[in-house]
Amino acid sequence: MDQRLSLITLGVEDISRARCFYEDGLGWSPVSATEDVCFYQLPGLALGLFGRAALAEDARRPIDGTFSGVTIAINEPSREGVDATFAEALAAGAEALKAPEPVFWGGYSGYFADPDGHVWEVAHNPGSVIGPDGATTFGG
Template identity: 50%
Template structure:
């Protein structure tokens, strides 16, 4: 089997709080297999998982301490500038920290950044040249 990205797991400090944040801020419903120990969100072939930070660090055999920018951002692509604004406002309304307000980009698109309650950076972006398939996946 060819290697491909299947799951992105975010270490979180408070799993019930994070589950509620993603449900209320982005409208994502926990998928089958979610329980009080882990939460899965199905995104049409890629799964976002939430798992307690200390247990994730222990499993990966790395320290759980975090500081500053991790060098990773996660992106939500939208089909309009208005949708970028709407998602950003909904996230902030539900506890996200605004990092960059919606803006025109140097590359011809429109984006914004927020951090979830655990400090994970998310970009919401639109580009006039992007196309999406029937499942909402970005076509490259």
């Protein structure tokens, strides 16, 4: 598995309120946004905002004290890359939460938990570009 991060997703109670904070308060500009999810490009990775309940459902992990509603993601350039990285994580001792599958936003992703319960997503997003240095650019 490549040693890199692509995306940190924050589960939020209210997407509109969260967007006001990041956009109006901090002056950030989204690269992609719907009423359900929003992405901000950062140097080399992105920050995503996703409804907390929807994120818990997507990760198949309830927000109950063992899951805070924050996920870390590794994006791969293909579905096959997602499958290989997911299998590698499981072989290393990760717990499968959701096997990779096509998802509503047009990509392909799965979730696993590391031995401490931190939730990782492995995804292929056809709207992102992964550079030679592993930096992921969304909306590109």
